[in-house]
Amino acid sequence: MVTAESLSTERHVITSIPEGLNEQQTEVLKAFVNYDEVTWNIWFTGTGVENAEPLVTADLYQVIKDNYESSLGQTIEGTVRISVKEVFALSPIQAQVLTCSDQSDLAAYDSDGNDVSNPETLQGRYEILVTMIYEDGTWKDSEESTLSDNECVA
Template sequence: MHTTPPHPSHHPRPKNRRLQAGLFALLLAASALTACTHNTNNATGIPTYDPEAMASAKASESAAAASASASAAASASAAGVVTAESLSTDRYEVTSIPEDLDEQQTEILKAFINYDQVTWNIWFTRTGVENAQPITTDEEYQYIKENFDSVGGGRTDGTVRVSIDSVNIASSYSTEIRAEIQLCDDQSDLVAYDLDGNDVSNPETLQGRYKKIVTMVLEDGTWKTAKEQALSANECTV
């Protein structure tokens, strides 16, 4: 749960990617050429500049680029590739993740992001604390619930921004497999309100940037959050 943190407490590219890029560039060039047209009333026969045609070509280029970007994102998602963008929501922005994560690290990262989004949504809406139970250890869930009960009603507005620095298996040889995720948690955009709509934000506890280590454990085949530890305040960046 997100409570007051204590102060200092590849995937190979397809071989035909370059060919596809070349063909795409040729298509854009052909589109731009339509901006210069022959004026049948021009005695010189020299192509004349048509502003409307050029504007149309520029619009076509922009639309084609946007379509290509969306297509690439959709292909990555279909292939199971995890990106910072694919992990983000309207109120929870992942700004960066480590490169070259293997399958197990990716699984751990996705489990953590799910946990973090679920628990932040509890704070955003002040509802649904029970949603944290399946994704946390018994001890961590009890800690979350006690904090939730003590906060009371209201809501939190704004967007959380998170930068994931590392995902590491802490122990793979003991009976309890653990992993650690190090991150920077930027809460500077958040504003807390009570039931009457009064701003009750405490800049010292809510609106900072916190460097954290989150411990995950593998229980019955599911990665669950066991503990959050704050390392510093207002020193990390996202």
């Protein structure tokens, strides 16, 4: 049985997941959490951008790679808290995950260890709608939209 605790790590905490998910919704949830954890680990460690490639579409991977290259040497510290509000199975090959990403505990540091946190882009609470597609035998993140800033609770 999948629980919020079983999906959590020390730096990437899942605070809640919806109840009563069917098999497809559960697979989408697990794929989303895996993707989200892997990408947060890229920003936490400043390494491993290639680990995101099998978890996202080619277009989204390019965006992640571009963001990674423009922030080279920068790392993030703290804990991100994610509440999964809903998992929508739109079709056998498309789904959406509605989350609240609480990044209020995070701080960004440059390669010299200077705090370069920008509260406008990092330290808020963001309601995010993630679109997942079933491609090459696995669920992949294809798009993310921020729906609100500092209104949701994780």
